[in-house]
Amino acid sequence: MKLELSIIPVDLYEQYVHQVNSDLQFLFNGLTDAELSTHTFSFYTSVASVFSSKIEGEEMELDSYIKHKKFGVEFLADYTKKIDDLYDAYTFAKANILNQSNVEQVHQLLTRHILAKHQRGKSRTQNMYVTTPDGKMEYVAAAPTSVTAEMNKLYADIDLLLASELSIQQVFFFASLIHLVFVKIHPFNDGNGRTARLLEKWFLAQKLGAKSWFIQSEKKYYQQYQSYYNNLRALGLEYPELNYNNALSFLLMLPSSLSLS
Secondary structure, eight states: OOOOOSSOOOTTHHHHHHHSOTTHHHHHHTOOOOTTOOSSOOHHHHHHHHHHHHHTTOOOOHHHHHHHHHHOOOOOHHHHHHHHHHHHHHHHHHHSOOSHHHHHHHHHHHTTTTSOGGGTTSOOOSOOEEEOTTSOEEEEOOOHHHHHHHHHHHHHHHHHHHHSOOOHHHHHHHHHHHHHHHHHHOOSSSOHHHHHHHHHHHHHHHHHOGGGGGOOHHHHHHHTHHHHHHHHHTTOSBGGGOOGGGOHHHHTHHHHGGGGO
16 A cells, blocks of 8 residues: 555555455445434434443433434433534534544534533643543553644544545545544543544545445444453553554454444
8 A cells, every 4th residue: 555644554454455344345335324314313323422422431322312312302411412412523524524623623512511611622731541440541642742743643644545546445444543543642631432433434424425424333332342442452551652563353343333234
């Protein structure tokens, strides 16, 4: 692969393309919207918003959220507001091009009930440590002094990839890596996982079209929650020492989610 990328690694592509489902194009072509969807309600945006939020510990069930979003069933605001915000962020992404300004706008939307206003869409300025529920160190993100430079590299790579002709295998490969690199930089104070999972699908949609929004990747990651985090963890503990040669299992999760759709 001859693309001159700044931060996204390409070394695993030959292994990836030999292991990814050979029916990838066929499975993608078969994606259709759900019968429940209307011009004011998207079933698959609900799926994405609910399961991406559940990965982060929210307790909303999909059935309850559909009752709320499509049929107007009222729940306590605390039960729905963060997922409503994420739904709005997906809706914004579906209508706008993928670039730095719009990623920051997406983050502002999805963190309306997570972060103080002055922190939404803004790079963090302090160290970031991700811990497990029992208090063990999970990951040490990029130093705050390097966040802007690392994100500039990622945005430059995304721009180049959006302007390049790619096969469907390459599109899925790079979508997963965009998700992975973004999470490892961890540029924001919170909402990084939600943003990364949205960004992955946004890239797919920009390259492959609106069918991409029907992929239930967030549901797949939630259903395989332990594998999802084990695969993220496999790269290493600290940002400067990450080994992307250990990323293949993570990269194969996205195409496997087509079987859910």
